[in-house]
Amino acid sequence: MRSFLTLLGKEVRALFHSPIAYIVIAVFLFLMGYSFTLTLFVNKYATLVHIFFQSAGLLLLIIPIITMRLFAEERKAGTLELLLTAPVRESHVVLAKYLASMTVVLAMIALTGTYAAVLGIFGSPEWGPIYSGYLGLSLLASTLVSLGLMISALTSNQVVAAIVTIGVSFMMWTIDTLATMMPDALERILISLSLLARFTPFATGAMYTSDFGFFVSSTLLALFLAMRALARR
Amino acid sequence: MLAPVIVADKLTKYYGARLAVDEVSFEVRPNEVMGLLGPNGSGKSTILRILTGYLRPTSGNARVAGFDVVGQGLEARSQLGYVPEDVPLYTQMRVNEFLDFMGRVRGVGNTRLPVAVDEVIERLSLGRVRNLLISKLSRGYRQRVAIAQALLGKPKLLILDEPTNGLDPRQIIEVRELIRTLSQELSILVTSHILTEIERVAHRVAILLDGKLLTVHALGAGGSTRFRIRLRGASESAVRASLQAVQGVGVVESLPSQGTYILESTIGTAPAVSALVQAGLAVEEVTSSGSGLEELFLRLTEGALR
Numbered sequence: 001m002r003s004f005l006t007l008l009g010k011e012v013r014a015l016f017h018s019p020i021a022y023i024v025i026a027v028f029l030f031l032m033g034y035s036f037t038l039t040l041f042v043n044k045y046a047t048l049v050h051i052f053f054q055s056a057g058l059l060l061l062i063i064p065i066i067t068m069r070l071f072a073e074e075r076k077a078g079t080l081e082l083l084l085t086a087p088v089r090e091s092h093v094v095l096a097k098y099l100a101s102m103t104v105v106l107a108m109i110a111l112t113g114t115y116a117a118v119l120g121i122f123g124s125p126e127w128g129p130i131y132s133g134y135l136g137l138s139l140l141a142s143t144l145v146s147l148g149l150m151i152s153a154l155t156s157n158q159v160v161a162a163i164v165t166i167g168v169s170f171m172m173w174t175i176d177t178l179a180t181m182m183p184d185a186l187e188r189i190l191i192s193l194s195l196l197a198r199f200t201p202f203a204t205g206a207m208y209t210s211d212f213g214f215f216v217s218s219t220l221l222a223l224f225l226a227m228r229a230l231a232r233r
Numbered sequence: 234m235l236a237p238v239i240v241a242d243k244l245t246k247y248y249g250a251r252l253a254v255d256e257v258s259f260e261v262r263p264n265e266v267m268g269l270l271g272p273n274g275s276g277k278s279t280i281l282r283i284l285t286g287y288l289r290p291t292s293g294n295a296r297v298a299g300f301d302v303v304g305q306g307l308e309a310r311s312q313l314g315y316v317p318e319d320v321p322l323y324t325q326m327r328v329n330e331f332l333d334f335m336g337r338v339r340g341v342g343n344t345r346l347p348v349a350v351d352e353v354i355e356r357l358s359l360g361r362v363r364n365l366l367i368s369k370l371s372r373g374y375r376q377r378v379a380i381a382q383a384l385l386g387k388p389k390l391l392i393l394d395e396p397t398n399g400l401d402p403r404q405i406i407e408v409r410e411l412i413r414t415l416s417q418e419l420s421i422l423v424t425s426h427i428l429t430e431i432e433r434v435a436h437r438v439a440i441l442l443d444g445k446l447l448t449v450h451a452l453g454a455g456g457s458t459r460f461r462i463r464l465r466g467a468s469e470s471a472v473r474a475s476l477q478a479v480q481g482v483g484v485v486e487s488l489p490s491q492g493t494y495i496l497e498s499t500i501g502t503a504p505a506v507s508a509l510v511q512a513g514l515a516v517e518e519v520t521s522s523g524s525g526l527e528e529l530f531l532r533l534t535e536g537a538l539r
Contacts, residue, residue, distance in 0.1 A: 002337065002340075003337060003338050003340065006334060006337040006338055007338070010323075010334055014323075014325065017325055018325075077321055077324075078317060078319050078321030079321045079322065079323055081282075081287055081317050081321060082315075082317065082321050082322070082382075083338075084286070084287055085285040085286055085287050085310060085313075085315045085317075086310060086335065086338045086339055087307050087308075087310040087311035087338070087339060087340060088338055089307065
């Protein structure tokens, strides 16, 4: 446990040492703030549904930038050899990197809570969909972070890791648009794999255990595959 | 006799279809400095990576301090300190911070940690740079930081991959001295493609070529020394007669026309020289001709390349 906390501390420090985390958070909040203000003045509805969808779209682009360096950088610099030849478990190394990245992403999402606070102070929003929307965003982030982590573990090139993660994330986000053209059985499979189809109920205030299960199991699967990718070959 | 610190048994490693290590077996004894010598690409680093658990052998097995490097990887890794070839370090950390991190990772207890870090800092003369970022350090200092982290947690075995690469002559001498001092406390496995480097620090040398272990050769204390001796106006028979009585000294090569003889001795140079002087022969010059490793290496690698 102690070595795990040490690894986690190192990862969190590394993320906040580099300017990437701050720049990503600043750009994200700027874009979301702009969109929130504009929509609020135009529509005058006390809702965050559009913010949740826009945040989700931005997460598809932003998370791969946060996760690209996690293993690719260590592989390239050779420090992965230093780390994996020390008496630590691969699972600890992977989980530390996952939790550290989630810390950055959740902090970023939490800062958009100010919009909810503004709505609460000046209006009377329905809180249910806001809670479920934040839960959905966190779950989506978890799947995307573990996916990015897995892809970063497969390469020593950060740019390759980022581009492949963005590609796979977008594919999984929009895969259900193809579904209607497919035979029934395939249609159901494609819809069940779609991040958008899984996220939409959360953003609009409906929560299903199957969607919850999808995000949790896809996270676990990707983390497991990341450990396998690191495994001593 | 104490149990060996490393036992490698028929280690074999394929990278795809390429055979990188071919049934290599050897042992490293407690407090021994074992050198792995071979040209670039002969499988030295692969063997180290298998022993440190970074790679898995395709077949064969290895034990470090009695622990199987695959089945008991965590225990085996906690018994060794490793400095990879290009000295990878977390360059965004300060020396202090890095050693503290590695100490925790290597399982040094909270109360012992500050003392352990201070110890390695002092031992490797890092006091002056302890608060500097690793990215600001010279190659020599980085090498020292890498060795320092490997010593945290008091491992039984230190594994150094080409430790003198990229160092200036003064730093090379320092590393050599350090290896000698450290061998009083732990076993060391060191690789190099530079013969004279290995010759100066190792007790035994394993010679590798194309992934095969050609031989294990004893040097220094355990083996014999060779030296060249030049005499004025002495006949070969007189030289041989005067050395006959000295146990452990033999004539390897003689060039009577130049008055030069190459002797091999298991008891050092002094008894041979004093025997010659006592026999009334005029000794003009005595020079070390090394351990015979160079000759052996050339002979073996030449044979294998044919």
